[in-house]
Amino acid sequence: MQEFDVVIIGAGAAGLMAAATAGYRGRSVAVLDMGKKPGRKILISGGGRCNFTNEYASPDNYLCQNPHFVKSCLSRYTQHDFIELVDRHGLAYHHKTLGQLFCDNSAQDIVDILLTECEWAGVQVMLRSEVLAVSKTDAGYQINTSAGSYQCQSLVVASGGLTMPKLGASPIGYKIAEQFGLKVLPTCAALVPFTLHDHDKQRFDGLSGVSVDCLVSSEDGTQFRENILFTHRGLSGPAILQISSFWQAGQAITINLLPELNLAEHIHTLREQQGQKSLKNTLSVLLPKRLIEIMIAQNDIPDKALNQLTHGEIDSLANYIHQWQIKPNGTEGYRTAEVTLGGVDTDELSSKTFEAKKAPGLFFIGEVIDVTGWLGGYNFQFAWSSGVACGGAA
Ligand code: FAD
Structure with missing residues (x-):
């Protein structure tokens, strides 16, 4: 001894x-x-x-x-x-x-x-x-x-x-x-990536490796402004790891994909100046193209010229992109936390x-x-x- x-x-x-x-x-x-x-x-x-x-x-x-x-x-x-x-x-x-x-x-x-x-x-x-x-x-x-x-x-x-x-x-x-x-x-487990439900995983198929600077919020109001990263299992990146410590099973997280911009105002302004420009081309300057395609499809808005968009369509899309809600399936657990x-x-x-x-x-x-x-x-x-x-x- x-x-x-x-x-x-x-x-x-x-x-x-x-x-x-x-x-x-x-x-x-x-x-x-x-x-x-x-x-x-x-x-x-x-x-x-x-x-x-x-x-x-x-x-x-x-x-x-x-x-x-x-x-x-x-x-x-x-x-x-x-x-x-x-x-x-x-x-x-x-x-x-x-x-x-x-x-x-x-x-x-x-x-x-x-x-x-x-x-x-x-x-x-x-x-x-x-x-x-x-x-x-x-x-x-x-x-x-x-x-x-x-x-x-x-x-x-x-x-x-x-x-x-x-x-x-x-x-x-x-x-x-x-x-x-x-x-x-x-x-x-905390500071851990989220896994997504199968239907979300299918929707975001092809985005794996894409990273976006976002403002992410949990249901208790905690917010982090950093990158999110799409993975083949779900979502990771510093903003996601941070918010995972404030997330409870079954809750949604809210992601503002364009925290620096008022998207509705931006589209209205461009509509006046470049009305013929397509919605997809306008948005793909701001966010990864594949993500934009998914967001537009999710809102049932056809890809049309800016001057053909209704106010309702602009507001609904802007709202969606600024307050994208997603319910994780769970976390990757202690293995990667x-x-x-x-x-x-x-x-x-x-x-x-x-x-x-x-x-x-x-x-x-x-x-x-x-x-x-x-x-x-x-x-x-x-x-x-x-x-x-x-x-x-x-
Ligand atoms: P640990 O570092 O976990 O040390 C505990 C030790 O106890 C281990 O060596 C283990 O072998 C030993 N032990 C356990 N059970 C027994 C036993 N029965 N008998 C003998 N020995 C035992 N934090 C940051 O601030 N910055 C970072 O960059 C950062 N990056 C990270 C990256 C990863 C991938 C991970 C997993 C964590 C990271 N962290 C980071 C968190 C940080 O590593 C931990 O918070 C920190 O190591 C905790 O220190 P600790 O001494 O309390 O425990």
Whole structure:
């Protein structure tokens, strides 16, 4: 049996950050992970370039049953603190859009920074060590893994959510929470593409790969202005991934395909100037041609010259394009989702240290808890902030 002051389950973003922070405080720290490599989700994130934080991260960018919970950790370790860390390591990075920061070279650079920090802090990272069971002892906690047993004073659960099972996602964190009497809120896949019903899939056949800048709204009024992408299964792209976190099964989403334009006014103006121009040619300057054909067919409007369109036809088409409603069949689920909504109820945890109120010495950080960021580097920022808060106390 090996003994450490702190044992951390999960060598992901949150676990490695907490480990380095606790190690610098002079605590002996072991990080256990069942994978062959640390930080496997970091490596595939942001298309391999890891969108490691967001310049504008604030509590408003997070979903949590208690919206105040994230305030403390985000204000004590901000995006600027993480940027300062990567600057110190000489990371080359760039700003993409909407405050998103990405590595210039590879996500491996972020993992290397975290491993260097862990090494400097004297942390031991044990790979190929699957945590099988945890129990309370007089001195703290005992952890049994596929590669041996550990004893510690403080146990940090940073085992992540359920997305991407092939990258080692497991429900161990939720099981440990329940074992110690902590409430776990229902989980579901978020930041995930939508699948469509067969009739919609047939209608949009041929659009796969087409991307359009849109304003997408959910039934609760949340809106995101980014691209949507037609796929062979349904709809994806940043605006769709964002809205999926606010969507409930059976609900419709509304897509404004031309958010910059008042389409009815635009057609009326062109009607005066170029009345002979066909509707299809007019619209295909604004939107992909195949999409226009589908939209026109859907409205039973023949493709005719602009000066032959009735006011009713113009209004109906404009309305349709500005408020295109579609009811997804479902989502692609945990297989392709970026994050898991729900998890360990934040009411069970201290917002300052992430220690369980009912189980002294037991901490939960990162995605395993009921905090889900928007798309755009917010999830990693929460992993860094919660990791530092916990590592300062564990
Ligand atoms: P994880 O990174 O999931 O780490 C948990 C670790 O625990 C894993 O290494 C796992 O192997 C280990 N583990 C689980 N169970 C056990 C067990 N029983 N025994 C031992 N070890 C165990 N967020 C962003 O902010 N920016 C992005 O660009 C971004 N891109 C993403 C792209 C994809 C494809 C995906 C899936 C997610 C992306 N995310 C992104 C989300 C981000 O990756 C997660 O929010 C973040 O990794 C959560 O960190 P974590 O440390 O809590 O959990």
